[in-house]
Amino acid sequence: MNPLQRHYRLVLGLFIVCLLLSGITAFPLLHELRLLGSWLGIQDHANLSGHSGLAWWIGHVWHGLEVTDQNFPFIAYGTDWLAFGHIMIAFFFVGAWRDPIANAWVLRTGLVCCAAVFPLALICGEIRGIPLAWRLIDCSFGLFGAIPLLYCLKLVRQMQKPES
Helix, strand or coil, X not given: CXXXXXXXXXXXHHHHHHHHHHHHCCCCHHHHHHHHHHHCCCCXXXXXXXXXXXXXXXXXXXXXXXXXXXXXXXXXXXXXXXXXXXXXXXXXXXXXHHCCCCCHHHHHHHHHHHHHHHHHHHHHHHHCCCCHXXXXXXXXXXXXXXHHHHHHHHHHHHHHCCCC
């Protein structure tokens, strides 16, 4: 394997690992919010009068998930499917990792998905009452996901050039 292919596999491999981690961490959301809430000093997620900004938002989301989990635990099945989706999407990139030239379409499709994060976060986030700052953080996943994919496409173009 030449250095160009090795570098391509390293970058795309990191992208795949990040997708897998994004999926895996969507399963234990309530546990993660409990942990984050304790790190932010939230004692009672139902009473957030002493908190503002990020701590208030994390406490608010934590409270919502606690109440939902106690009364309607089946709602979490939606985030289980979100996690599953991320993990399955990561598997599509394995083909591009193994054969970059034949599977460059996967990278292009991934870029379309990264671009689609922006309208989803900005439109649906507004409808669902998600604060703008949090929606912009969500948009950053599309931006930071596109960077390695664009770079990998550049490497694929270089791999397609005949060696001189």
